[in-house]
Amino acid sequence: MATVYAVASAKGGVGKTTTTANLAAILSAAGEDTVVVDADLGMANLAGALGVDAAEPTLHDVLAGETDLADAVREGPCGLRVVPGETELDAYAAADPAGLREVIEAFDDADIVVLDCGAGLAHDSALPLALADETLLVSTPERDALIDTDKTADLAERLGGTVAGAALTRVTAENHDQALVEKHLDAPVLGRIPEDPTVGEALRAGEPLATFAPDAPATAAYRALAAELTGVTLEPAPGAEKQAAPTEAEAAETETEAAGEEATEAETAGEEATEAENEAAVTEKRTAEEEAVESEEDAPERDATPIAEAEPERADPDAPEPGPVDESADSEDEADDGADETDEATEADEDADLEGSVPFRDADGDADGEGDGAEAAPEDETSPDDADDETAEKKGFFSRLFGR
16 A cells, blocks of 8 residues: 655645655655655646656646546656646546545555645645645745645644645755744654755656656755655665765754854954954044144144245336446446545645645735734745746646636
């Protein structure tokens, strides 16, 4: 009797189809007779993830009563049996979800049946939860995704289903917060699928990770999840021991280390900020001191700056311009003045020589020192030649004296 697993989440875009395809392929590759059914009647896309042809007939045709189930089964990778769904909107309207029970019961001979469920809480999304033996919840570590996924868990239990646990996808050291997961998701975490670019590459190639990249980190994580969910013993893939997703203890340790690193970074940032503030204060103080010194040095220079001389008054524009100075005339005048001074000095010397030897007479015609009652000096007998010489000498004296 087959064990039926529903892979579900009320939140879209968290990796339900990717998880369904890889779990089914890994279990089939491990030797388990596995069937995977695209039960997402509104948004069927499981065939593309496994590289299976989705042409008619499909599950929608079976649910619409237009074809037999055997005609809708495809052979997928790793010996997996695939029942794809139709992507056309008209096919969704014609399909009756109630026929899904008969489809599941038809694979009772298989070991495992995996149902890819649609997002949301509508009737066609909720029905597989009631038909499955166990439900695997899928969510990313973000708060909103966790809250919506927890609603799916509540719905499954109300429908009489059993929640096996949850798988967290796109996990990184930065976005994984164990306390947040425990707060918003009331289910044990069975596996953590790391953020891995290989997952997208495999989807674009239309292959499961088991065949596209058997040694990728995400592949190892899906293998660990499959073993945890089903209890099937799986041989480790190449590099699986090194690439496996962390356990809860390892994740908690990683989280603690990350918190310690953040605290260290915060402390370092605080020290750098304090150091920067101190440097800024020192620089500001130094700049102020330099500016003060420069001001003191500039002050004497400003005081010593000569005041500009007043512009001389503009001369009367109507006055005639002065002619050139005749320096030669001035020189001649100075020479004449010098000659006159020399002549006066010479005449003064001569007067000094003559003074006393040539008697001056007063108005009465007496010689200096002679009174009216004085006795007349005896006249000297002078020859005519001496008289002429004396007369000539007197004329020369008076000529020099009066400038004639």
